[in-house]
Amino acid sequence: MSILQSQYKTTALACHRTEDGVDIWFAGQDSQIAELCISAMNEARDHVEAFFDYRQNHHDRTRPQPSKKASARHHKNSVNGQNQTISQRFSEGGPGDNPFSTGFPPEDFLIKLFIFMYPDLSAMSEAFGRELPDEHCCFVPTKGLESLIAFVTPRSNLHSLRVILAHEYCHIVVGCLTGNRETGQTSQSIPTWLDEGVALFVDRKFREDLPEIERKRLELIRQGADGWWPDLEDMYTYFNRLDGDVEFGRRGMLAYAYSYFCVKELIRRFDEQTFVQFTISLASCNDIPSLFLQTFGLSVGQFNSEMKSSLRRNKHRCDFTQRDRHDGE
Numbered sequence: 597m598s599i600l601q602s603q604y605k606t607t608a609l610a611c612h613r614t615e616d617g618v619d620i621w622f623a624g625q626d627s628q629i630a631e632l633c634i635s636a637m638n639e640a641r642d643h644v645e646a647f648f649d650y651r652q653n654h655h656d657r658t659r660p661q662p663s664k665k666a667s668a669r670h671h672k673n674s675v676n677g678q679n680q681t682i683s684q685r686f687s688e689g690g691p692g693d694n695p696f697s698t699g700f701p702p703e704d705f706l707i708k709l710f711i712f713m714y715p716d717l718s719a720m721s722e723a724f725g726r727e728l729p730d731e732h733c734c735f736v737p738t739k740g741l742e743s744l745i746a747f748v749t750p751r752s753n754l755h756s757l758r759v760i761l762a763h764e765y766c767h768i769v770v771g772c773l774t775g776n777r778e779t780g781q782t783s784q785s786i787p788t789w790l791d792e793g794v795a796l797f798v799d800r801k802f803r804e805d806l807p808e809i810e811r812k813r814l815e816l817i818r819q820g821a822d823g824w825w826p827d828l829e830d831m832y833t834y835f836n837r838l839d840g841d842v843e844f845g846r847r848g849m850l851a852y853a854y855s856y857f858c859v860k861e862l863i864r865r866f867d868e869q870t871f872v873q874f875t876i877s878l879a880s881c882n883d884i885p886s887l888f889l890q891t892f893g894l895s896v897g898q899f900n901s902e903m904k905s906s907l908r909r910n911k912h913r914c915d916f917t918q919r920d921r922h923d924g925e
Contacts, residue, residue: 600737600744601710608719609712622749623715632754633711633761640762640802644769647798648872707741707772711761713749720748729843733836736764743768758802766795774878782837786878789831792852793859794875813853817907821846826854828900829885858903866892 597605601621609621612630620630714720721728723746724735734747745764750756770776776786784791800806824847826838835852839845863871874891881887888896 598708598710598742599739600742604712604723604737604744604746606714606719606723608715620711620713622713623719629713629749633713633757636754636757637711637761637765640758640765643801644762644766644798647868648769648773648875707743707768709768710742710744712744712746714746715749717748720746726843733844734760734764736767738768738771743771755802755804759799762802763795763799766798767791770794770875773876776878779832782834783832784834785832787828787831787884788833788835789826789828789851789855789858790875792835793855793857794871796852796856797859797863813856814907816850816853817857821850824850825904826851828858828896831855854903854907857907858899861903862892862899 605621608623610623611619611621612627613619614627614630614634620633622629622633712723714723717728717731717733720731720733731748731751734745737744737746745761745768747760747764750760770786770791774786776784776791779785800809803809826847831851835848835855836843838847838851859871870891874887877887877891878884885896888899892899894902
């Protein structure tokens with residue numbers, strides 16, 4: 597059993613192998629849950645990887661469409677040089693040992709992904725060693741080339757599985773592309789607003805009521821957090837730690853909302869290709885503010901001021917909530 601599995605597994609979880617040979621950890625004996633999870637994972641992964649493969653999206657090749665059967669999606673595996681399905685790559689090795697390749701240049705990242713679906717908030721709180729605020733908490737702990745997507749099994753709306761998996765897998769991909777790493781117990785090496793903002797931007801494909809969600813995010817921003825405003829230059833702290841002992845408090849939720857609109861606006865102004873190239877360039881960059889200025893033609897501070905002004909000025913409507921050419925992708 598891996599370090600991550602040992603750290604976050606509880607007695608409530610059991611390993612279930614799907615028909616495709618994928619191990620999903622959850623409580624109970626309903627194998628349909630595991631099948632739904634891996635189907636959602638394949639669809640989410642198709643979408644996330646299509647977004648970040650900017651060369652394929654924007655140059656001479658046709659953008660890939662999700663396969664009709666998610667478990668049959670093919671992608672080249674750098675280890676054996678053969679085309680394999682996602683499920684085949686997941687199931688290499690023994691139970692609970694699921695390496696797969698993200699398939700991104702300059703070389704494929706061979707990582708191990710584990711999915712833990714806790715039966716309730718109490719079980720997840722036990723695994724993480726602290727009282728979590730609600731069942732909507734999702735985490736993606738990473739140790740070296742191992743990643744764990746952890747969340748409470750949705751009770752009523754299994755459609756949300758795709759939102760969860762797309763969001764958390766996006767964090768894994770961003771980490772692979774940028775070399776993102778923890779720089780302390782509550783911070784990381786790339787801007788948190790970019791990491792969380794792009795994950796929210798990518799997962800919106802699977803959200804059932806995006807206009808209403810965006811309206812609520814705008815309302816949260818305009819209500820504020822006791823005069824506090826997230827400044828992009830300083831946003832390297834995990835958002836669930838912005839409110840001190842209150843996990844995912846008002847500052848944290850405001851930071852999520854603001855980050856989403858910042859990433860959406862950058863993509864609206866400069867297109868996905870430019871944004872993705874900026875993200876990838878973070879891997880070899882020691883001066884993020886200079887890279888931002890070079891890529892987008894304005895400083896992080898200038899962009900932060902423009903966003904703050906726009907979001908506060910438009911009190912009754914905001915162009916950020918309108919559908920644009922990226923929304924249907």
